[in-house]
Amino acid sequence: MTPPQPTIAKLPVNVRPQLGETIDSYIRRLARANHLKPSYLHCFLCGPPFWQGKPDIERLAAVSGRSAGVLQNALSDATSPRDRVKPNPRALRHHQHQALNRHGADLAVLIQHDALDASMPIRAISEEWEVPKWLVRRVLTPSIFPELSTRRRRNALDTETKKLVTDMITKGMGATEIWTELIDTHSVSTSLALLQIQIRDTTRQHTDPQTS
Structure with missing residues (x-):
């Protein structure tokens, strides 16, 4: 008989995930708000044997007080590409929106990059690229928007x-x-x-x- 898993306590300070940011960014903010080292919280959320791997979304949900569904909808890399919902035709039309394809640049990729570290709210991103806030939210919702190149480069070092x-x-x-x-x-x-x-x-x- 498998022994019951220990209950993971919720951290005292609640931190809201920002749409489009990465798991790592959210963990850093959550850790610092609760006076923890980000590396410690990251390792705790991964567990053995891969302490520096990808944090478990269920454990992150438990310590943050947010549901796994909310985190998967907000965080850009919470769901691996093979589990990503296939974009529907409506989502693909959003990708071709004229506001995202000005001057020969794919603004969707740039919007995703701006959101990765949660340093810019949706309003600021909307003003920066002159894209409606509703469309920015669509771009940053990973379950409904086509996956772009942003998250493939997230571990690269400048x-x-x-x-x-x-x-x-x-x-x-x-x-x-x-x-x-x-x-x-x-x-x-x-x-x-x-x-x-x-x-x-x-x-x-x-x-x-x-x-x-």
Whole structure:
């Protein structure tokens, strides 16, 4: 007989998820509002053995006091692509809306990027790109809008962060230490695998005479 799972307590401070932000962004905000280190809460929500993996949506729902359905509807990467609801014809028409295709640019992708870290409310995004608020909400609702390239790049490191990681590698820090430092101190979330690849490549550059 399988023993009952322990009840996960709800955190004292309630934080509302912002439409279109990532799970990692929401966890950072939730942790800091409750005076926790984001890395600690992230690992708790993943559980063993993949402490730095993708947090479990049911555990996140329990600690946040929000239902899993609400989180899946709000957070851009709460549902994996293979479980994503296939966009219906109406959603595809939204994607072709003239307000999203001005000057040859796909504004839907730019809108999604603006929302990833919850730094811009819907009103600000609407004003920035001159797109109606109702259409911004459609773009940021992952279950009804076609998946774009935004979330495929969410773990990529920009040039500044790569330099920061390289400096940590030079100091002898391992992948887990770097992952923790990034999420707690620099509000940067990435995968452990990506850090391990950068450690490998950086080490090769310092040991292989042909690359120096």
